[in-house]
Amino acid sequence: MNKKVLFLFISLISIKSVLAQDTFNAMFYNLLNFPSQTVPANRINHLSIILTDYQPDLFMVCELNNETGANSIINMMQQDINPNYAMAGFKLNTSDDAIGNQNDLQNLIFFNSEKFSLESQVIIPTLYRDFNHYRLKLNTVGQENTPLFLDVIVGHLKASNGIENQELRLQMVQDLDTYLNALPEDNHILLAGDFNLYRSSELAFQELINSENHITFIDPANKIGSWHNNTDFIDVFTQSTRTTTGMGGATGGFDDRFDFILTSESMDNTTGTNEDLFFVADSYQVFGNNANVNCYNQDITSNNCAEDNNPNTEDFSLDIREALYNFSDHLPVTLQIQANQQFLSVPEYTTSNYYEIIGTNVISNTLSLQTNNQLFANKNLNIFNTLGQLVKIIPLNNTETHQIDVSYLSNGLYYITTPNFNVEPLKFVKVN
Known part of the structure; x- marks a missing residue:
């Protein structure tokens, strides 16, 4: 299985989330x-x-x-x-x-x-x-x-x-x-x-x-x-x-x-x-x-x-x-x-820096994540399923690399994003 680095870019421009907030x-x-x-x-x-x-x-x-x-x-x-x-x-x-x-x-x-x-x-x-x-x-x-x-x-x-x-x-x-x-x-x-x-x-x-x-x-x-x-x-x-x-x-x-x-x-x-x-x-x-x-x-x-x-x-x-x-x-x-109303939005983050998830986007057990620990320490990432349901919150600590257990998730497509910034979600596929 080929490996690839997946980039999640934090944009200066507010990007509308693909996941409903209401x-x-x-x-x-x-x-x-x-x-x-x-x-x-x-x-x-x-x-x-x-x-x-x-x-x-x-x-x-x-x-x-x-x-x-x-x-x-x-x-x-x-x-x-x-x-x-x-x-x-x-x-x-x-x-x-x-x-x-x-x-x-x-x-x-x-x-x-x-x-x-x-x-x-x-x-x-x-x-x-x-x-x-x-x-x-x-x-x-x-x-x-x-x-x-x-x-x-x-x-x-x-x-x-x-x-x-x-x-x-x-x-x-x-x-x-x-x-x-x-x-x-x-x-x-x-x-x-x-x-x-x-x-x-x-x-x-x-x-x-x-x-x-x-x-x-x-x-x-x-x-x-x-x-x-x-x-x-x-x-x-x-x-x-x-x-x-x-x-x-x-x-x-x-x-x-x-x-x-x-x-x-x-x-x-x-x-x-x-x-x-x-x-x-x-x-x-x-x-x-x-x-x-x-x-x-x-x-x-x-x-x-x-x-x-x-x-x-x-x-x-x-x-x-x-x-x-x-x-x-x-x-x-x-x-x-x-x-018929949106929940109160989270603060918009205005930076052009990025963090990256390293590993394959077809995952069976472990998601490998690398972050800028000065920028993202003590913040969270979220994983959503295709129904827009939040299935896991990933707390980020002060280290740069994180190993996230996703083995218990059902097979299918998932989105990774963060509640603290306006971001474009990243996709990965969970398989056995």
């Missing part, structure tokens, strides 16, 4: 009793691989046990991905737990403070477990005159099948509806959680999508039906990643859609009428799910769960699926949101 990535993840579930060891390292790959701007979670776990996650995100991550205030469950002790299962959000500021957070009690409401303001160029707000609600409905559990889930949703009746009906709302629903006909789900409600939710995946054990919905299955016992959580293999990101109708722009803040069409995805029908009832690490050569779906590598397998019995759900 779209952000949202992810919801059931953390499986984190950090109390201690098998396998060092689960935080597996979470780091997952989050470094997807780079969520908004990370919504349930089954977080305690503030110690929350702090370990935010510290990892700041150190491994982006120092600008922040988290909302950690709150213990306040709802009546007479049905079962739920005070060790909390909800929380983590967010990119360059893109959002936390305006408020409210606990929404139900008969069983809290919902948590976080109001975020987008840090956009028009925020003084035309501010954009996003209401994020995270929940975890009662688990298990059966009429009694279905009724408990319905009552929890009805408690949420009572709270939502006090909000303006045009608010932009994300509702994320582990809803433990087996089919869309269940009354709890029907209540959420009821068009007569003050606020009606929709499914951005547009996958309404009977999900349980139905391979027609394999692409939205989120549980279980495992058939093996001894790791906590469910072990039934891949056969259920329990995890969701729903949006209020005000975030649906399919008719072109809701243009200020809306979900990107066809961006709903279960992270780690290769939509391979052979994965039914399998471990997510099985060869049966590998990519199925469908050009319309993203391929998730074995390395990513192993990290997901080891961290939780659930897969995360992701969604991209687009705003």
Whole structure:
């Protein structure tokens, strides 16, 4: 394989980035009793691989046990991905737990403070477990005159099948509806959680999508039906990643859609009428799910769960699926949101100097980078995929040469650029 030196030129002229600045990535993840579930060891390292790959701007979670776990996650995100991550205030469950002790299962959000500021957070009690409401303001160029707000609600409905559990889930949703009746009906709302629903006909789900409600939710995946054990919905299955016992959580293999990101109708722009803040069409995805029908009832690490050569779906590598397998019995759900304003831009850098990446632009494991350490010390490079998703942040230290591990990235084309300067992105191809 021929080697070539790839130059990334820092121009005096502001070059418009090829990557959109008005779209952000949202992810919801059931953390499986984190950090109390201690098998396998060092689960935080597996979470780091997952989050470094997807780079969520908004990370919504349930089954977080305690503030110690929350702090370990935010510290990892700041150190491994982006120092600008922040988290909302950690709150213990306040709802009546007479049905079962739920005070060790909390909800929380983590967010990119360059893109959002936390305006408020409210606990929404139900008969069983809290919902948590976080109001975020987008840090956009028009925020003084035309501010954009996003209401994020995270929940975890009662688990298990059966009429009694279905009724408990319905009552929890009805408690949420009572709270939502006090909000303006045009608010932009994300509702994320582990809803433990087996089919869309269940009354709890029907209540959420009821068009007569003050606020009606929709499914951005547009996958309404009977999900349980139905391979027609394999692409939205989120549980279980495992058939093996001894790791906590469910072990039934891949056969259920329990995890969701729903949006209020005000975030649906399919008719072109809701243009200020809306979900990107066809961006709903279960992270780690290769939509391979052979994965039914399998471990997510099985060869049966590998990519199925469908050009319309993203391929998730074995390395990513192993990290997901080891961290939780659930897969995360992701969604991209687009705003009609750009996020506040970063300062423009005015110099004609350059730095260079030395090595082949067809890379399997390691990207070799050489920089002017006086100019770029303690700054970052970013790697984006072709969807414009930030997949890795490379912190630059005081040395001139850097060896960057990209072995865990999925095969495909990537762009290298920096958040601190206006630059023309550099391309490389990741292969096995």
